[in-house]
Amino acid sequence: MIVQRLPRLGLRTLGAALCLALSYGAPALAKTPADTLVEGFAIDDIISMDPAESFELTAGEVLGNVYSSLVHLDLDDTSKVVGELAESWTVSDDGLTFTFKLKPRLVFASGNPLTADDIAWSFERMVKLDKSPAFLLNQFGLTGENVTQKVKALDPSTLAITVDQPYAPSFVLNVMAASPISAVDRKLVEPNIKTAPVSDTNKYGSDFGNGWLKTNSAGSGPFKLRQWRANEAVVLDRNDKYFGPQAKLARVVYRHMKESAGQRLALEAGDIDVARNLEPGDLTAVLANPKLAVVTKPKGTVYYISFNQKNPNLAKPEVREALKYLIDYDAIGATLIKGIGEVHQTFLPEGVLGALDAKPYKLDVEKAKELLASAGLKDGFTVTIDVRNTQPVTGIAEAFQQSAAKAGVKVEIIPGDGKQTLTKYRARNHDMYIGQWGSDYWDPNSNAETFTANPDNSDAGKIKTLAWRNAWDVPELTARTRAALLEKDADKRADLYRELQKDVLETGPYALIFQQTEVAGIGGNVEGLRLGPTFDTNYVGPVSKK
Amino acid sequence: MSPTVAAASRTGSRPAARLWRPLLGLIRFAAVVATTFLGLLAVTFFIGRVIPVDPVLAVLGDRAPASAMERVREEMGLNLPLWQQFVLYVRQALSGDFGTSVLTTNAVMDDIRRVFPATIELATLGTLIGTGLGVPLGVLAAVKRGSLTDQIVRVIGLVGYSVPIFWLALLSLLIFYARLGWVAYPGRIGVAFEYSFTSTTGLYLLDALWQGEWEVAWDVFRHIILPASLLGYFSLAYISRMTRSFMLNELGQEYIVAARAKGLSEARIIWCHALRNAAVPLVTVIALSYANLLEGSVLTETVFSWPGLGLYITNSLQNADMNAVLGGTLVIGATFIGINLLSDLLYRLLDPRTHAR
Numbered sequence: 081m082i083v084q085r086l087p088r089l090g091l092r093t094l095g096a097a098l099c100l101a102l103s104y105g106a107p108a109l110a111k112t113p114a115d116t117l118v119e120g121f122a123i124d125d126i127i128s129m130d131p132a133e134s135f136e137l138t139a140g141e142v143l144g145n146v147y148s149s150l151v152h153l154d155l156d157d158t159s160k161v162v163g164e165l166a167e168s169w170t171v172s173d174d175g176l177t178f179t180f181k182l183k184p185r186l187v188f189a190s191g192n193p194l195t196a197d198d199i200a201w202s203f204e205r206m207v208k209l210d211k212s213p214a215f216l217l218n219q220f221g222l223t224g225e226n227v228t229q230k231v232k233a234l235d236p237s238t239l240a241i242t243v244d245q246p247y248a249p250s251f252v253l254n255v256m257a258a259s260p261i262s263a264v265d266r267k268l269v270e271p272n273i274k275t276a277p278v279s280d281t282n283k284y285g286s287d288f289g290n291g292w293l294k295t296n297s298a299g300s301g302p303f304k305l306r307q308w309r310a311n312e313a314v315v316l317d318r319n320d321k322y323f324g325p326q327a328k329l330a331r332v333v334y335r336h337m338k339e340s341a342g343q344r345l346a347l348e349a350g351d352i353d354v355a356r357n358l359e360p361g362d363l364t365a366v367l368a369n370p371k372l373a374v375v376t377k378p379k380g381t382v383y384y385i386s387f388n389q390k391n392p393n394l395a396k397p398e399v400r401e402a403l404k405y406l407i408d409y410d411a412i413g414a415t416l417i418k419g420i421g422e423v424h425q426t427f428l429p430e431g432v433l434g435a436l437d438a439k440p441y442k443l444d445v446e447k448a449k450e451l452l453a454s455a456g457l458k459d460g461f462t463v464t465i466d467v468r469n470t471q472p473v474t475g476i477a478e479a480f481q482q483s484a485a486k487a488g489v490k491v492e493i494i495p496g497d498g499k500q501t502l503t504k505y506r507a508r509n510h511d512m513y514i515g516q517w518g519s520d521y522w523d524p525n526s527n528a529e530t531f532t533a534n535p536d537n538s539d540a541g542k543i544k545t546l547a548w549r550n551a552w553d554v555p556e557l558t559a560r561t562r563a564a565l566l567e568k569d570a571d572k573r574a575d576l577y578r579e580l581q582k583d584v585l586e587t588g589p590y591a592l593i594f595q596q597t598e599v600a601g602i603g604g605n606v607e608g609l610r611l612g613p614t615f616d617t618n619y620v621g622p623v624s625k626k
Numbered sequence: 627m628s629p630t631v632a633a634a635s636r637t638g639s640r641p642a643a644r645l646w647r648p649l650l651g652l653i654r655f656a657a658v659v660a661t662t663f664l665g666l667l668a669v670t671f672f673i674g675r676v677i678p679v680d681p682v683l684a685v686l687g688d689r690a691p692a693s694a695m696e697r698v699r700e701e702m703g704l705n706l707p708l709w710q711q712f713v714l715y716v717r718q719a720l721s722g723d724f725g726t727s728v729l730t731t732n733a734v735m736d737d738i739r740r741v742f743p744a745t746i747e748l749a750t751l752g753t754l755i756g757t758g759l760g761v762p763l764g765v766l767a768a769v770k771r772g773s774l775t776d777q778i779v780r781v782i783g784l785v786g787y788s789v790p791i792f793w794l795a796l797l798s799l800l801i802f803y804a805r806l807g808w809v810a811y812p813g814r815i816g817v818a819f820e821y822s823f824t825s826t827t828g829l830y831l832l833d834a835l836w837q838g839e840w841e842v843a844w845d846v847f848r849h850i851i852l853p854a855s856l857l858g859y860f861s862l863a864y865i866s867r868m869t870r871s872f873m874l875n876e877l878g879q880e881y882i883v884a885a886r887a888k889g890l891s892e893a894r895i896i897w898c899h900a901l902r903n904a905a906v907p908l909v910t911v912i913a914l915s916y917a918n919l920l921e922g923s924v925l926t927e928t929v930f931s932w933p934g935l936g937l938y939i940t941n942s943l944q945n946a947d948m949n950a951v952l953g954g955t956l957v958i959g960a961t962f963i964g965i966n967l968l969s970d971l972l973y974r975l976l977d978p979r980t981h982a983r
Contacts, residue, residue: 118817124941127731294731306821310730310740311933311941312813315821333820337812337931341796345804346812499679499946506680542692 111350115330117606117623120337120352124311130293131260132206135213137518137615140259142314142334144616147262147299150180150199150239151253153522158613159433159574161253165194165263165300169253175246175568182237188265189297189304189319196233202264203231203241205288213260216521220244220252224283250433250570254523259616264289265298272296302327302621311336316620328608328624347372347601353625354609355601363419366601373602377611378422380429380519381596382527383473385465385480387589389551391511393461397587402451404591406484408443416475417594424595426581427517427531427588431613433570434524434577438585448487460488465512466505468498473514476593508539508549516596517546522614524577525565531590532580533561550589557583659963666959667719667952671712674948681728681946715952724953729945734953737938742957743828744814745927745934748854749919751831755858756865757912761901763862764869768877769896779866786863795856795929802852810848812931819845853930857923861915868911872904879903906977913969917962 112118125136131143150169151161163169166180186194207217207227221244222230230242243252255261272292278285289298297305302324303316314334318327335352337343343355344362348369358366366372387394387403394400413423428435452460467477474495481491491512496504505513519526534547534554541548547557557580564576584590598611598618605626611618674681682698703711718725724734767779803811810816814830815823823842825833831850834843876882877900885895924936935954942950 112817116817120812124937127729133731309933310737311937312931313820331821333817335813335817335931336933338928339796339931342799342812342929342931345799349804349807349811351811351817497679497944499683500677502683503678503680506683544692 112353113331114625117329117332117354117620117625118352119332119334119354119356120343120346121334121354121356122338123314123334123336124338126308126310126314128290128294129297129305129308130211130290131262131264131299132202132209132213132288133211133290133294135211135260135520138334140614140616141618142305142308142316143259143262143299144301144612144618145303145316145332145620146297146301146305147259147264148301149259149262150256152257153254153613153617155610155612155617158431158522159435161257165199171249175249176242176244178241178243178249178252179234180239180241182239183323184237186300186323187321188263188268188300189321190265190268191321192265192267193236194263194265194300194323195236196239197236198266199239199263200228200231200233201266202262204228205264205290206260208284209288209290211290213258216255216258216260219255220247246566246568248565248567248570248573250573251523251525251565254433255521258521263300264293265300268298269293302619303332306331322621325621327621329620332620332623344601347603350603353603353606358419358599358601360419363599363601371604373604373606374599375602375609375611376419376597376599377613378430379596379598380432380522380526380614381516382424382427382429382592383421383476383514383516383594383596384427384590384592385476386513386515386546386550387591388508388510388512388549389553389589390508391463393455393457393463394511394589396455396457398451398455399457400587400589402448402455402487403484403489404441405444405448405451406487406489407441407480407591407593408483409439409593410442412476412479412593416472416479419597419599420472421594421596423593425585425592427527427584427590427592428524428577428581429519429527429595429613432519432522432524432527434574434581436578436581436585438582440585441591443483445483445486452487452489458488460490462490462492463511464492464494465514466494466496466501466510467514468501469495470498473516477514505549506544508551515546519614524574525561528561528564528577528580531584531588533558546590552589655967662963663956663959664716666955667716668712670952670955671715671948672708674951675708675711677946679946681948683946719952719956724956725949727942727947727950727953729942729947729950734950737950738935738953738957740828741933741935741938744932745920745936747829747831748850748857748923748926748932748934749916751850751854752857752919753861753912753916755855756861756915759858760862760865761869761908764866765873765896765901767866767870768873771874776870779870783863783867786859790925791856791860791923792925792929794859795853795926798852798856799929808848809852810845811852814846814849814932815842816845816849853926853932856926857919861912861919864915865908865911869904869908872907873900876900876904906973909972909976910969913965913972917965920961920965921958 121138123138126134126139127136128134129139129142131147134140134143148164150164150166152164154160154162165182165186167183169178169180171178182196188194203217203222204227207214207222208224210224232240234240269289269292273289274287274291275285276282295308300323302319302322304319306315306317308314313336316332318330320326337346337357340357340359340362343352343357344365346352347355347366355366363374367374385407387400389395409423423439424430425439425441426436430437452458465477467473477493481493484491501513504510505515517527517530530545530547532547532554533545534552535543535558537548537551537553547554560576560580564573564580567573567576600609600611602609607624607626608622610622681702681704682695699705703714722735726732727734727737730737763779763782767776770776799811802808819842823834823839827833830846831843834846882895882900885899921936924940926932927934927937939951939954942954
């Protein structure tokens with residue numbers, strides 16, 4: 081009996097629903113609340129809100145607004161850092177101990193005072209949890225065994241960190257500015273720590289509050305996390321106890337929106353204030369709309385084509401140089417990456433310490449032919465390139481295929497899923513590969529140690545840097561990369577990286593193509609939105625609405 | 627009582643046989659379910675292992691040190707022989723543990739519990755719309771066979787069949803959202819209610835109505851109506867076509883002639899007699915299209931920022947998150963089997979010939 085009634089009930093509900101929908105005739109211009117910033121943003125990469133666990137771009141942005149670190153990047157000159165929690169710092173004469181003096185009267189969003197002990201404990205939990213960002217501290221020789229001795233609160237407002245080698249202070253400070261290394265409210269987290277018997281997978285018998293911090297925040301930034309619903313929304317509330325300048329808006333909502341076209345429609349309708357994933361077509365439309373505006377910022381990701389040195393043709397220096405002349409940088413810049421990137425030919429992204437702004441290459445088929453002839457390849461050769469099946473890399477590969485053919489180089493494109501091409505690349509089974517490299521932290525070492533260091537080029541080599549993946553055996557460059565890491569003087573250090581970039585530009589097995597630009601479309605009433613060089617410096621505190 | 631049914635009840639008069647028959651049926655059903663499940667498990671598992679992607683990459687990303695890579699490989703049991711991995715997996719799956727999603731780091735079951743309600747809500751409303759419009763349209767087309775109405779219904783169905791859903795989705799967004807402002811976008815609920823409304827079941831519309839939050843319910847409705855209508859349109863295309871053909875079949879039967887001869891009104895003949903009989907196979911059609919929608923419509927979910935199952939599984943697939951893919955596939959498999967069972971039951975309720983049993 082119930083069965084027979086069901087369809088009728090459905091019809092009736094539907095009828096009523098349709099009537100309601102149709103009666104709602106007048107197009108009401110939906111507006112976001114005046115005290116709330118609503119961003120349309122693809123946030124499906126977020127796995128956790130725990131700063132010691134999350135290392136994804138989107139989460140980094142949220143964490144950068146919710147937590148604060150000892151220092152942060154100076155947005156006016158991003159090759160430098162300024163104190164955030166720290167008022168000042170000193171480096172011991174042996175270059176091993178960094179002593180930070182905290183600002184007075186720091187408090188967490190919970191109202192608990194923020195002390196050096198909280199920061200020491202934050203370091204400890206990050207190292208002991210051993211999640212993705214732990215390597216940031218591991219590279220200073222901090223391990224689960226020694227972290228409590230090496231990172232110590234000398235008094236409530238003084239923190240001492242001892243590293244294992246006399247690294248360049250600029251390197252240590254740049255890493256300290258990364259959002260995972262931030263102050264976590266120990267008093268607030270401690271009651272939420274889950275303990276378990278010590279085992280192989282749980283070495284310390286504690287989750288250090290990871291389970292709780294996945295969906296809660298315990299920070300001291302201008303905002304606090306109200307809610308994160310995976311693939312749906314992240315909601316931030318203003319932290320009224322923030323020690324710095326108060327955020328202008330009471331709330332920020334990041335809504336998960338994957339579609340560029342959808343973001344554009346919602347931006348135009350006023351349902352979102354900021355559109356974060358606009359593709360070139362929609363970007364053009366937003367630019368043309370007088371009621372909307374666009375802000376851009378070069379980010380730390382560079383795209384490159386690499387040449388595996390295991391391939392005898394690609395191992396010839398003339399061939400590598402010839403290939404660099406066979407890329408039509410101008411055309412790619414004007415079309416394929418318009419609005420989402422700028423042509424960039426060195427491996428350090430613009431804005432990082434020591435970045436070299438040199439663009440010696442342009443499409444030059446004659447020159448490439450000469451170089452190929454001098455390498456004994458007058459008639460060209462055939463070579464494959466592994467490309468992940470997404471834009472803009474597919475388009476770039478096709479453009480390269482066409483321009484290379486002009487000099488007789490036949491490029492076969494092998495498309496594949498991202499993880500698939502990456503697996504092949506990591507096994508060094510490719511000829512050529514189009515890759516992207518995003519800096520892990522805003523310091524030249526992040527890119528240098530992968531582009532120019534290759535400690536063990538054997539197939540058994542454990543450190544699979546990009547140089548290793550392309551079988552580029554460069555002991556001399558590896559040593560220079562190391563030396564740059566230990567150079568105390570920031571200016572000299574910058575020079576060392578410029579030299580490295582020049583060498584890679586001339587002889588390296590990579591043709592750097594462009595640096596990614598981040599673009600955000602904003603509503604006309606949004607003021608003060610400024611994108612930083614990294615995702616965790618996209619601060620929303622200064623944003624206001626008219 | 628028809629003769630066959632009488633015969634059945636005669637042979638079933640012995641108590642043992644009467645007990646055995648449903649039990650046998652149950653065992654057979656369980657066997658079918660078990661085999662289907664095992665097959666599903668095996669196929670998805672081996673596809674997951676055969677693809678040339680290193681699952682450790684999915685867990686740790688590209689930057690992890692070699693030692694961590696080895697440790698995780700061991701933790702995931704990836705260094706065991708394939709058949710051992712499979713046995714291990716089946717054993718875990720049987721105890722309801724699909725492992726942890728590497729993408730979200732949550733238990734796969736928790737993730738599914740979160741995303742599935744969103745899809746259920748959308749699919750249910752979509753099916754209601756599809757059925758509510760599709761059945762009458764199909765009946766109309768059958769009754770006015772060959773007329774202009776029939777042609778129009780056919781074109782509506784054809785468009786629903788052949789137009790890519792993401793295109794239609796974007797187009798409808800442009801019209802109903804951007805131009806007319808009739809519906810809300812994006813997501814499931816407006817920013818104004820983002821923080822005040824808590825959903826207990828994950829079915830926002832029901833929860834809002836249950837809690838008496840009329841404003842929220844209205845807002846949720848404005849969010850869901852467009853994607854649901856789109857899905858409804860697509861199931862309408864299928865349902866109306868099938869309804870038409872079932873109805874044509876029924877309208878050609880002798881009992882219709884008899885009913886006409888008896889002097890029944892045409893409306894009564896069509897709606898109470900012909901449709902009543904056409905409804906029996908129609909239930910299967912509707913159930914199947916409902917099951918299809920429950921799988922989650924990836925494209926619709928993407929365009930409308932709908933955090934549902936389809937999006938979850940696709941996302942997991944693209945990231946080689948095999949635990950999540952396998953878990954999701956099994957849930958879909960279970961849903962399919964469940965819905966088939968349900969339509970079987972409905973079939974029995976609707977078909978008078980099976981009533982006596």
